[in-house]
Amino acid sequence: MSSSVLRLPDRTLAEINITPLVDVLLVLLVIFMITAPIVTGKISLPLAGNAVGPEPVILDLAIAGDGQVTTVAGIALSPLEVRAEMVTYAGKQGPVSLTLRPSADTTHQTLIDLLSMARESHLTNIAIQRPN
DSSP states (O other), X not given: OOOOOOOOOSOXXXXXXXXXXXXXXXXXXXXXXXXXXXXXOOOOOOOTTTOOOOOOEEEXXXXXXXXXXXXXXXXXXXXXXXXXXXXXXXXXXXXXXXEEEEOTTOXXXXXXXXXXXXXXXXXXXXXXXXXX
C-alpha cells in the first residue's frame, strides 16, 4: 500500500501582516492630533527694521578682573552705586539697554552678580560684550 502525500504547488504566498502597520498609523495619528493645536498657534514676533522708534538709552559698564566696575567715562563705581545706576536707567522712559564689558580675567561670579543686580533693577535688554 502506497501512501499518497498531498503536495502543494511550489509557489510562495505573499501576505502582508497589516497589524503592525495599523499600530504605527494609530500612533502617528495620536501624535499629530496632539501636536496640531500647538503648531497652529501663532506667535507674533517683531520684525527687524520695521519699527522706527527712539534710540535706546545705553548704560555701558566695564568690569575689571578684580571686580571693579567702571563707566565708559572711566568713573569707578561701588556695588551700591552700580545698583543705583541700574535702577535709575530702568526708570527712564523709552527703551533702555545695559551693556556689560568684562575683561578677559573677570570671574564668572562677578558677572553673575551684576546680572542679578540688573534683574532686580528690572532691566531686561542686556548685552554682554566679549572681551578683546
